[in-house]
Amino acid sequence: MRVSLPGNLSEMMTISLTGFMGCGKSSTGRALAGRLGARFVDLDAEIVARDGRIIPEIFRDGGEPAFRAVEQETLQAVLDEADAAAVPTVLALGGGTLTVSAARDLLLARTQCVFLRTRLETIRQRLGDADASRPLFADADALYARRAPIYAQAPFAVDTDGKTPDEVAEEIVTILLP
Numbered sequence: 001m002r003v004s005l006p007g008n009l010s011e012m013m014t015i016s017l018t019g020f021m022g023c024g025k026s027s028t029g030r031a032l033a034g035r036l037g038a039r040f041v042d043l044d045a046e047i048v049a050r051d052g053r054i055i056p057e058i059f060r061d062g063g064e065p066a067f068r069a070v071e072q073e074t075l076q077a078v079l080d081e082a083d084a085a086a087v088p089t090v091l092a093l094g095g096g097t098l099t100v101s102a103a104r105d106l107l108l109a110r111t112q113c114v115f116l117r118t119r120l121e122t123i124r125q126r127l128g129d130a131d132a133s134r135p136l137f138a139d140a141d142a143l144y145a146r147r148a149p150i151y152a153q154a155p156f157a158v159d160t161d162g163k164t165p166d167e168v169a170e171e172i173v174t175i176l177l178p
Contacts, residue, residue, distance in 0.1 A: 013038075014082045014089045015176065016107050018151055019116035020144055021095035022123040024160050024168060028116060029092035031169035038088035043097060047074045068100050075103055079110050099150050108153070114172055115154035120144045122161045 015032065017025040026042050033040035048054055051070050058067045071094060082089040091111065098104050098113075107113050120140065158171045 014079065014091060014111040015172070016091045016093055016111040016113045017116055018093045018098045018107075018113060018154055019095070019118060019160075020120070020123055020147060020151070022127040023095075023116040023118035024126075024165055025092040025095075025116055027165040028160070028168045028172075029090045031165040032172055033090040035169050035173060036088055036090065038090050039082070039085075040090050040092070041078055041082075042092045043071065043075060043078065044092075044094050046078055047071055047094075050074055050077070064096075068096070068103075071097060072100060072103055075106065079106065083110075096147070098154070099147055104150070104153065108155070112156065112176055113154040114175070115151045115157040116160050116168065117151070117157050118160045 015036075015038075017029050017032075019025055029042065030040050032038070044055060047058075047070055051058060051074075053061070055067065058070060075093075075097065078089075078091060082091075093107070098107065123144075124140070156172070156175050158168055158175065160168050163171075
């Protein structure tokens, strides 16, 4: 079911989805964008498209600091483009985007940020224990524990365990457009 955004929200709303890797940001983002008639942007895919390297290559070439710099630059550009186009946008963030204070400040100020809260057990079931495309997953337990309080700073949260991306998208619509 497609939902119409009320008034000026349709011209300027950007919804960002945050949460740990494997929580469903991309699949939920696509479902939400379809439901709202909004543009969908996957930040990781956008980084690859703009930088010309896949994420593991960026990590290999410069470590996490280099990746976060590229991520911040891409995030700023995506948000500026969304504002300039005045079209509703759903933005699926990378799992660590919100951990960088500059990115977090930007997202909390310029988007409706929704935390897709997912138990680590569920994430392990979705991803398995090793995923070469996710350079930081090897230390998932400690990383999850460190990031959970940061994700919780998002003003909205939806539990995703046992739900399809469409069900999560519907819940987000209900929360943001009561």
